[in-house]
Structure formats: structure tokens, C-alpha cells
Amino acid sequence: MKFRNMAVAVAATALMSGGAAKADELALVAGSIGKDISELRMQLDAFEKESGHTVKIVEMPASTTDQFGQYRLWLSAGNEDVDVYRTDVIWAPQLAASFVDLSEAMKDEIPKHNPSVIQSQTVDGKLVAFPMYTDAPALYYRTDLLEKYGKEPPKTWAELTETAKEIQDKEREAGNSQMNGFVFQGAPYEGLTCDALEWVASNGGGQIVSPDGEITINNEKAAEAIEMAKGWIGTIAPEGVLSYKEEESRGVWQTGNAVFMRNWPYAYALSAGDDSAVKGKFDVVPLPAGEGGKSAACLGGWNLAVSKYSQHQDAAIALVKFLGSEKAQKERAMNTARLPTVPSLYDDPEIAEAQPIVTRWGDVVENAVPRPSAPTQKQYNEVSKEFWTAVNETMSGRGSAADNLDQLEKRLRRLKRSAWE
Amino acid sequence: MANVQAGVPPTDKALDVEREGPRPRSDLSRQRLRSAWLFLAPMLLVLALVAGWPLVKTIWFSLTNASLSDLEGAEFVGLRNYWEYVDYGDGEGEYFGLLFDPQWWNAVYNTVYYSVISVAIETVLGLVFALVLNAEFKGRAFVRAAVLIPWAIPTIVSAKMWAWMMNDQFGILNDMLMTLGIISSPVAWTASPDTAMWAVIIVDVWKTTPFMALLILAGLQMVPGDVYEAAKIDGIHPVKVFWKVTLPLIRPAILVAVIFRALDALRVFDLIYVLTPNNTQTKSMSVFAQENLFQFDKFAYGSAASTLLFLVIAFITLFYIKIARLDLGGRGN
Numbered sequence: 056m057k058f059r060n061m062a063v064a065v066a067a068t069a070l071m072s073g074g075a076a077k078a079d080e081l082a083l084v085a086g087s088i089g090k091d092i093s094e095l096r097m098q099l100d101a102f103e104k105e106s107g108h109t110v111k112i113v114e115m116p117a118s119t120t121d122q123f124g125q126y127r128l129w130l131s132a133g134n135e136d137v138d139v140y141r142t143d144v145i146w147a148p149q150l151a152a153s154f155v156d157l158s159e160a161m162k163d164e165i166p167k168h169n170p171s172v173i174q175s176q177t178v179d180g181k182l183v184a185f186p187m188y189t190d191a192p193a194l195y196y197r198t199d200l201l202e203k204y205g206k207e208p209p210k211t212w213a214e215l216t217e218t219a220k221e222i223q224d225k226e227r228e229a230g231n232s233q234m235n236g237f238v239f240q241g242a243p244y245e246g247l248t249c250d251a252l253e254w255v256a257s258n259g260g261g262q263i264v265s266p267d268g269e270i271t272i273n274n275e276k277a278a279e280a281i282e283m284a285k286g287w288i289g290t291i292a293p294e295g296v297l298s299y300k301e302e303e304s305r306g307v308w309q310t311g312n313a314v315f316m317r318n319w320p321y322a323y324a325l326s327a328g329d330d331s332a333v334k335g336k337f338d339v340v341p342l343p344a345g346e347g348g349k350s351a352a353c354l355g356g357w358n359l360a361v362s363k364y365s366q367h368q369d370a371a372i373a374l375v376k377f378l379g380s381e382k383a384q385k386e387r388a389m390n391t392a393r394l395p396t397v398p399s400l401y402d403d404p405e406i407a408e409a410q411p412i413v414t415r416w417g418d419v420v421e422n423a424v425p426r427p428s429a430p431t432q433k434q435y436n437e438v439s440k441e442f443w444t445a446v447n448e449t450m451s452g453r454g455s456a457a458d459n460l461d462q463l464e465k466r467l468r469r470l471k472r473s474a475w476e
Numbered sequence: 477m478a479n480v481q482a483g484v485p486p487t488d489k490a491l492d493v494e495r496e497g498p499r500p501r502s503d504l505s506r507q508r509l510r511s512a513w514l515f516l517a518p519m520l521l522v523l524a525l526v527a528g529w530p531l532v533k534t535i536w537f538s539l540t541n542a543s544l545s546d547l548e549g550a551e552f553v554g555l556r557n558y559w560e561y562v563d564y565g566d567g568e569g570e571y572f573g574l575l576f577d578p579q580w581w582n583a584v585y586n587t588v589y590y591s592v593i594s595v596a597i598e599t600v601l602g603l604v605f606a607l608v609l610n611a612e613f614k615g616r617a618f619v620r621a622a623v624l625i626p627w628a629i630p631t632i633v634s635a636k637m638w639a640w641m642m643n644d645q646f647g648i649l650n651d652m653l654m655t656l657g658i659i660s661s662p663v664a665w666t667a668s669p670d671t672a673m674w675a676v677i678i679v680d681v682w683k684t685t686p687f688m689a690l691l692i693l694a695g696l697q698m699v700p701g702d703v704y705e706a707a708k709i710d711g712i713h714p715v716k717v718f719w720k721v722t723l724p725l726i727r728p729a730i731l732v733a734v735i736f737r738a739l740d741a742l743r744v745f746d747l748i749y750v751l752t753p754n755n756t757q758t759k760s761m762s763v764f765a766q767e768n769l770f771q772f773d774k775f776a777y778g779s780a781a782s783t784l785l786f787l788v789i790a791f792i793t794l795f796y797i798k799i800a801r802l803d804l805g806g807r808g809n
Contacts (some may be wrong), residue, residue, distance in 0.1 A: 072581070121753075125770075153545065
């Protein structure tokens with residue numbers, strides 16, 4: 056509420072100083088997960104008051120894979136109807152040619168943000184998109200259940216497997232037949248690339264493709280990690296996890312039917328909501344690591360890019376500046392637990408009170424593992440598809456991890472030929 | 477669709493059907509031929525614009541190195557998207573291209589498998605439905621309308637709806653089967669490799685059987701009632717009447733219905749894209765093409781897939797017309 060008032064005050068000042076020169080009608084396209092859209096609408100209302108422009112949201116499905124196909128199609132057709140795109144952190148190299156360079160317009164803002172996020176959105180010196188929030192996943196666990204069975208939050212995947220199995224079995228014996236040990240994102244789509252990258256990287260198996268472009272995925276450590284995940288299916292994770300994305304796993308978790316869940320911080324705000332069955336009964340820790348490895352969180356996050364076909368580029372850039380600003384990021388962190396890209400906000404006491412996960416996540420974000428979207432350039436989507444296919448097939452019992460990774464390496468070699476392009 | 481034949485104007489032969497033997501063309505016949513072409517011209521023009529031009533363009537792109545961000549700069553590369561041998565030297569090399577892509581052939585296999593099974597089930601069920609709907613009973617009009625509902629629902633909506641019904645945790649399907657004691661633990665219909673394709677087939681059968689029933693019903697209603705009366709007077713068993721009288725008479729209707737459905741099934745996209753996205757067990761040719769065209773930076777390769785998709789469908793259709801001895805030209809018995 057306080058922020059609303061602030062926004063109104065800012066808007067009033069802007070109007071008095073004659074800030075709204077020309078009113079444009081903008082369209083912003085964004086995928087919808089959790090409460091993202093209603094939160095966004097709230098901020099857009101504030102922007103509308105402040106600037107005099109109007110902004111319409113074009114809502115897209117939750118899957119980043121589905122969004123990408125549509126955006127590429129629109130952009131290649133020179134679509135003028137959409138001015139601002141909310142883009143995934145991995146898209147910058149693939150869509151760079153269709154977006155406006157923001158480096159000049161944002162030059163006062165850039166120093167306030169995490170340099171590695173800015174770096175991830177910069178392609179050949181061009182700032183393709185401006186950060187809106189960043190993302191690094193957490194392991195959600197049920198404090199009540201772990202306490203009941205005298206368990207500690209797991210530090211390694213082996214501990215997680217053991218704890219999940221024990222609690223799940225005992226809960227089921229006690230008549231709670233719907234209880235599952237662990238849910239995550241196992242559907243064949245971009246989300247599985249994140250999950251599996253975390254298993255592999257935290258087990259010392261590398262990052263699929265190394266930063267200098269070498270294909271490193273076919274190694275024993277990686278195979279071991281994926282084989283471990285395969286062991287979860289049908290034991291601690293329901294078989295249906297092979298078709299779960301973020302929202303499906305949150306559905307199982309938030310109805311109180313899972314001991315552990317791997318998900319992004321947005322689920323924290325929703326799990327703590329009044330309609331949640333796990334309200335007050337859960338907490339988060341960084342993801343577990345492999346034996347002798349280090350916890351790895353996949354770097355996610357969404358950014359805002361201005362279409363070069365937009366007829367209202369100035370207004371669109373103003374909108375991006377508004378939504379990426381420290382103030383908007385703080386508001387977003389407090390309402391939906393979206394992680395800010397402004398480092399100073401991680402020490403903010405107001406955020407710490409509203410969404411404790413955010414201020415605890417500074418280190419996790421700092422050490423997050425990027426997907427190989429930079430080295431594989433325009434071929435990233437295909438690399439990712441080959442990877443998630445290999446993992447999903449292994450988990451659904453079609454071939455061993457070692458064989459499938461061997462196959463994957465051959466396919467990636469065929470894709471790469473002499474160099475990634 | 478089945479316009480392979482429809483685009484061809486009536487031939488002399490078709491117009492001469494009523495006459496006996498070859499005769500020199502009369503003025504009248506020439507005049508008829510001319511007006512036939514005249515009436516067909518607008519349709520041919522529209523077809524060339526909306527079907528011919530995109531097709532030619534797709535084939536052209538499949539012979540280039542086009543990428544979606546730079547369609548103007550596409551350069552001709554020959555058949556490289558279909559077939560390419562890369563020589564690494566020392567007698568080593570590798571084949572590239574669609575014809576050597578196991579994922580493409582997997583998509584072809586999935587599509588054909590899906591089409592054969594789903595169309596077969598839909599035909600049999602559609603026939604049963606049509607026979608029931610053809611009988612006189614109270615409330616027939618209502619039932620006829622009600623049966624059409626699955627066909628009237630957009631595929632995206634029905635796919636989403638079934639995805640929820642088949643959900644492993646909250647789905648009504650698992651709940652029903654478990655209550656009935658048919659399965660002991662929930663089945664992940666859309667995720668498990670054993671059931672993913674069957675999930676797609678079940679939804680397709682649910683959706684498309686009414687369409688088949690309707691087409692076959694139209695055929696059934698063309699059968700004159702006196703045939704049945706004659707059979708009744710002769711004391712023929714109803715089952716024999718069905719096999720010897722009804723089925724041969726509605727055969728053309730069934731064959732046309734099957735080809736309509738088969739063409740649709742071979743191009744299946746939306747159902748699979750929504751119900752089992754990115755699943756290698758169910759990926760169809762159209763999904764493969766879409767993925768390459770828009771998800772990956774391989775517009776030319778996707779165009780090649782679209783071109784092959786067109787050729788595969790054309791080949792299967794021609795083969796079907798040939799073996800079914802289907803008379804699409806309407807040249808009569």
C-alpha cells in the first residue's frame with residue numbers, strides 16, 4: 056500500500072511538471088506464472104499514471120519454450136503490435152538482431168545492477184534486454200514433516216533421497232497415500248535443462264558445454280547424476296513428474312503432498328499465501344550437492360527488451376526503465392519474491408521481513424550456474440532440446456544415462472560441426 | 477487436402493460420359509468445355525495463390541540456407557538440407573541432412589503409427605455410431621446434436637481438458653480407474669513412454685469419431701429403404717444384410733471419410749503439441765517442422781521437413797487412392 060501511495064505521489068509530480076508529453080499505447084508481452092501478471096498489472100497502472108501512456112499486457116503460456124517460438128515468429132514478421140517483450144535470460148544471443156540497443160538509454164541505470172546479469176544480456180556490445188528480475192532455485196522442504204521424523208534439511212542428493220524415501224513411506228503407512236518424497240520439473244522442456252544442469256554441475260559433471268564451447272557432457276560424473284535422478288522416478292517422485300513443469304510441481308507441493316520441491320523463489324510467496332496448505336510449514340535451503348561437489352543453482356531470470364519494429368520506442372524504453380528500476384524491483388521482491396538484480400536490495404530490511412527468501416538468496420544468485428547459452432549462441436535452443444531429451448528419456452527408462460549421454464555427445468558434435476554459430 | 481484431383485478441370489471423357497464411343501467434338505461440347513474452364517478459373521487462381529504459392533516458396537526455402545531472422549538473404553545451397561556428405565579428410569566423413577536424421581524418421585514413424593491406429597478405431601466406432609443414429613428412436617435429433625459436441629470443441633481446448641483429466645495426481649481418469657480397482661497406483665498417462673502415444677490416440681478418437689459418424693451417416697441415408705424391405709421379405713438375416721447390402725453401398729462414403737481423416741491425422745500438430753509437448757514418443761512430422769522453423773535457427777531445414785511432409789502425405793494419399801480404387805473424379809460406376 057505504501058508503494059502505491061509513493062507511486063501516486065511520483066505520478067502527481069510528473070504530471071505537474073508536464074512529464075506526459077504524448078500519450079502512447081504500448082503492448083507488453085509476458086508469460087504467466089503464479090501471480091506475475093497481476094503483479095505486473097499493478098506496476099503498469101503506476102507507470103500509466105506517471106507517464107500518461109497506456110500499457111496493455113499480452114499474456115502468454117507459462118512455458119518459455121512455447122513463448123520463444125511465438126516471439127521469434129512475430130519478430131521475424133516485423134510485428135509492430137508488441138512494443139516490449141519479457142525475455143528469458145537465455146534468449147539474448149538468439150533474438151539480438153530484433154531488439155533495440157538499450158546501452159545508451161540505460162547508461163545511468165546499468166551501474167546499479169549486477170554486472171553478470173547485464174553481461175548475460177549484452178551481445179557484441181549491444182544491450183539486448185534490461186533485467187527485470189533474476190532467478191535462482193531453492194529446495195523447499197516441509198519443516199513439520201522433517202521435525203516429526205527428526206531429520207535435518209539435506210545437504211547432498213543422497214541425503215535428500217534417503218530422507219524423502221523414509222518420510223514418504225512412513226506418511227503413506229500412516230494413511231497419507233498421496234504423499235510424495237520429491238517433486239521437480241521433469242517434463243521435456245527448458246525447465247528440465249535447468250534441473251538436470253543442477254544435478255550434473257553439483258556432482259562435478261560440468262555445464263554441458265564449457266564456456267569456451269567444448270562439449271563436456273559425456274562424462275562419468277554427469278552420467279552418475281542423471282542415473283541418480285532416474286532412481287527417483289516411481290520411488291520418491293511420482294512418475295508424472297516426467298510431465299511436470301513449475302506450476303504442476305507447485306500444485307503437488309502446495310496442496311501438501313510433497314516433502315521436498317525444487318522450484319524458483321516465486322513459489323515461496325505463493326506457498327506462504329493464505330490459500331496454501333503448507334503455509335507456515337515450510338522453509339527453503341540451497342539445493343543439495345553431489346558427493347564431494349558444490350551446490351549449483353541454475354541461473355534464470357527475465358528481462359525486458361524493446362522491439363525494433365515498435366512505433367513507440369521512446370515510451371517503450373521509459374517503460375523498461377520503470378519496470379527494471381530499483382523501486383519496481385523492490386516492490387516485486389516484496390510481493391512475489393522475485394529476486395532483484397540490484398545487489399543493494401539484498402540487504403533491505405523491508406524485503407527481509409516480507410519475503411525472507413530474497414535476502415537469504417544473495418549468495419545463491421552470486422554463485423548461480425549459467426546455462427550454456429553464451430557459447431552455443433544461436434544454436435542454444437537445439438542444444439538444450441537435445442540435453443533435456445536425453446535426460447527425460449533416461450528418466451523414463453529408455454536407455455542408460457551413459458548410453459544416452461554418449462548419444463547426446465554425438466548429436467551435439469553433429470550440431471556444432473566446426474564451430475557454434 | 478484431397479485437391480490433387482479436384483484442381484483438374486473436367487476432361488472430355490467426363491463430359492462425354494452420356495455419349496457412346498468416340499465422336500468428333502460438336503460445337504456444343506466445345507462450348508461446354510470453354511465455359512467449364514471459365515467457371516473454374518477463379519477457383520484455380522485462388523488455389524494457386526493460397527496453396528500453390530506458399531508451397532513453391534517452402535520448397536524454395538528448403539533449397540537455401542535461410543534463417544528466420546534473415547529471409548531476404550537466403551542463398552541457394554542445392555539439396556544440402558536433405559542430403560550432405562561432409563568429408564573430414566583421411567577417408568572419414570559423415571552424412572548430414574534430413575534424410576539422415578534419425579529424429580526425422582522417428583517423427584515419420586510416430587505420425588504414420590498414430591494415423592493408422594487412430595483412423596482405424598475412428599472408422600469402426602464412427603460406423604457403429606452412424607448405424608445407431610440411422611435407426612429410428614425417440615430423441616434421435618437430440619442425440620445426433622449431442623454426439624457432435626467433441627468435434628465442435630477446438631482441439632487446443634479439448635487437449636488441455638484431457639491433459640487435466642489425465643493428470644497423474646488430480647486427474648479424474650486415474651481416480652475413476654482406481655476406485656473401480658482396475659489400476660492400483662496412478663498412471664502418468666501423458667508422461668510415461670508406454671502410454672503417451674495412446675493418450676494422444678484416445679483424445680483424437682474421442683474428438684474425431686463424431687466427424688466420421690457424420691460422414692458415414694450421410695452415406696447411410698443415401699441407401700434406399702426398399703433394398704432393406706426386399707431383404708426382409710426374402711428373410712435375410714440382418715447381419716448378412718449389413719455385410720452384403722449396407723456395407724457395399726456405403727463403401728464410397730467410408731472411403732472418402734477415411735481419406736479426409738487420414739490427411740488430417742498425418743498433419744497432426746495441435747493435439748500433440750498441447751498434450752505431450754516435446755515427447756519423442758509422440759513427436760509428429762508437423763511438430764518436427766515447427767520446432768526447426770521457429771524454435772531453432774534452422775528455417776531452411778524446417779522448410780525441408782515441411783516439403784518432405786508434403787511429399788510423404790501426397791505419396792500415402794496416392795497409394796491409398798490406388799489400392800482403394802477410390803473414385804474421386806466422380807466418373808461413376
